[in-house]
Amino acid sequence: MKKMEQKKTFVIAKKKIKIPNDLLIEKGDVGIVELETQNTASIFFIRVWEKVELNKDDFQVFDVKKTGDAFPKKICNICHKLLDSNKFAKNQNGINNRSVRRPSCADCRKHLEGINMSTKTKAEWAKKKPQNIPFECPICSKRTIAGVTCKVVLDHNHRNGEARGWVCDSCNTGIGRFKDDIELIKKAIKFIE
Helix, strand or coil: CCCCCCCCCCEEEEECCEEECCCEEEEEEEEEEECCCCEEEEEEEECCCCCEEEHHHEEEEEHHHHCCEEEEEEECCCCCCEEEHHCEEEEEECCHHCCCEEECCCCHHHHHCCCCCCCCHHHHHHHHCCCCCEEECCCCEEEEEEEECCCCCEEECCCCCEEEEEHHHHHHHHHHHHCCCHHHHHHHHHHHH
């Protein structure tokens, strides 16, 4: 017998609200109603990862299925705010040439991307870029013909902008997905073990 999925009610905070533990619910924060009474609701807010009791005047219900690239509003996957879709940079084009936007808003992307390498550093390293030669990625040991059978990318530290070295594009993406955070990488190792 198929289990019935309970419909979730999604809401956004209409204003800033200070809550215990010196946390702050911000305008536009997305939450899920867990329990509702006539005048209040217990709402789990994703960004602060806390359940909060709010008056009904403090939040607004929205249809989560009417958010995303095909709609005027989208939820950022980092700050978990419901924002105008134009706050997300275009990333590519989808079916029927429809714009596909990044999953993170411009403000969160700026923080995520951190500090870029200087033009001087990029120029110095570009002179040493492996091209059309055998290349072994120092992380995954993938062996390729640099620039032919694998894209080689200059990886850098997003906290200080310093170049770390040439790696395959997959490893560069992997490091980026772990936000250059050694503790996250350790957690991934522990999870795999």
